[in-house]
Amino acid sequence: MKEILYYQDTMLREFTATVVRTGIEDDGRQYVVLSNTAFYPTGGGQPHDTGTINNTNVIDVEKVDDEIRHYIESDASALSGEVHGKLNWERRFDHMQQHAGQHILTAAFVELFDAQTVSFHLGSEQVTIDIAVDTLSSEQLAAAEARANDIILENRPIETKWITDQELDNYNLRKEVAVTGDIRLVIIPDFDYNGCGGTHPTSTGQVSAIKILSTEKMKGNVRVSFVCGQRVLAELAMRKTVLADVARQLSVPETEAATALAKLLATQKTTEKALVAAKEELLAFEAKTLASSDNNIISASFNDRSIQELQKLARFIVAERSDAIALLVSENEDKLQFVATRGAQVQTSMKDLAAKVLPFINGKGGGSDQMVQGGGERIISREQLLTAMQEALKCQTPKQF
Template sequence: MKDLLYYQDVMLREFDAHIISKETDEFGRHYVVLSNTAFYPTGGGQPHDTGTLNGIEVIDVEKVGVEIRHYMQGHALELEGFVHGTLNWPRRFDHMQQHAGQHILTAAFVELFDAQTVSFHLGSEHVTIDIAIDTLTEQQLTAAEIRANEIILENRPIETTWITENELSDFNLRKEVAVTGDIRLVIIPDYDYNGCGGTHPTSTGQVNAIKILGTEKMKGNVRVSFVCGQRVLNELAMRKRVLGDVARQLSVPEVDAATALAKILSAQKHTEKALVAAKEELLTYEAKALVSSSSGLVAAAFQQRTMQDLQKLARTIVSEQEDMVTLLVSESEGKLQFVAARGKHVSKSMKAIAEKALPLINGKGGGSDQMVQGGGECIISKEDLLEAMQNV
């Protein structure tokens, strides 16, 4: 392991090696095994490298047993003898920045709050660590972020060394290592000592910056999302675009966007409440108008009325006219809906009306003796459905 090119020189971007074997796995994917490689395989929370071998794309790299398999796009079997490998360097360096940033931020949580990281994931946009702690306050997050960026600004070296199990006691490791045999340590002197098989830059300054984005509860731990290096600038650019767009739509400076938006949302809530009250009042007037033109039975068909409107209208009618029955039908968005309700001085069950109406529209519904509702297909007109309900 210690002789692999990505461990010998983490900054190596190109290399030469000869092909040991060319195979196809059980999924039909072509891969080659090289005499040595600078391509890092997926492992330890860090994704694999990509790049090319003699111009042919390397799309995946996996360690299977003692082999490091380079999965190729296209005609991998054409490769012969010595090959020239070229890494997708922006991807590799991004992974190095994120992984080193994780070490630095994790160590900050340990140093400040004695809170260990129990898992780590390097995603394509964000990085997450799960911290073994019940809660993290905004003040704690800020303190950890400040401490991590102090370590970056100091541009401390990031060193690696290989040791044996017998030598573990010579180092103040952040956590116990899970491997045996040769053990690789990644060290930021006087700050963090950790067993790790990933790739990292040679100094903390190359991480550039760390920015915590948010937290969430995760199985008794706190998951912290963050970005490092170029991803900080990408995140800032994205948020700048969004904030700028919001500010333009609100016609205010960006610094005033949050206040302006809060005012608009507050006004919207008041408007919505006023609209609900006005709608309730209109339904009351509509109910009185329907009652005034009817005797014992209110039957009406509507267009584009919601089930909620029909129900409120029916309740208003029968609550004010306790000896009345109301039958309401609406055609809305290609469906027929109905409500049937009775006043408390009426003995007739509304279930009988639903039993008549539902088969006519291939519908579903339910309710009680006092009130039923249902909906179905527009296979008859709303007027025909209303007439059928009146004839029960």
């Protein structure tokens, strides 16, 4: 492992090597094994490199047993002899920035709060570490971020060293290593000593910056999401664009956008409350008008009335007329919905009514003897459904109604 090119020189972008063998996985993926490689395989929380071998795209890299397999898009058997490998350097350097930034931020949490990292994930947009604590305050997050950025600004070297497990006691490691034999240490002098098989830049300054974005509870730990290096600039650009758009729509300077938005939301909540109250009054007025009928069966059909609105209207009607039944139907796009409610003086079962009319619309419904609601396909008109409901009532005995 010591002689692998990505460990010999993590800044190596291109290399030459000899094809050792080619092969095809059971799933059809074709791969090539080289005499040496600068392509990093997936492992230790760091994603694999991509790039080209003789202008053939390398789309995945995995370590299988004792060999590193480069999975390519074209026919692997076409590669032989000496080949030229070229990394997608933008991807590799991004991974190195994020991975080194994780070491720095993790060490800052340990140094300041003795808060250990128990897991790490390098995603395509953000990096996460799970910290073994119940909570992290905003002050603690700010302090860890500031300490991490101080280490970056100091541009300390990031060194690597191979040792044996017998030599581990000579180093103050941040956490125990899980491997034996040859062990690779990644060292930021006087700050962090850690066993790691990933790739990192040669100095902390190359990480550029660290910015914590958010936290969340995760299985008894606190998950911290952050970005490093070029991703900080990308995140800043995205947030600047969003903030500028919000400020433009609010017609205020960006610095006043939060205050203006809070005022707008407060106004909206007030307006929504007033609108709800106005709708309640309108429904009550509509119910009084419908309840003024001389009939004990009060029927009405509508367009685009929600089932909740029908239920409220029906309750208002029977509150006005305890001796009446309210039958309400609404046509909503490609479906029909209905509500049937009885007043306090009425004994007729609304569940029996629903059972008789639901087959007309291939529908489903539910409720009680006092009130039912249902809906189904618009295979008859709303007026025909209302008529079917009225006919179903007539079939019940006078004693029931």
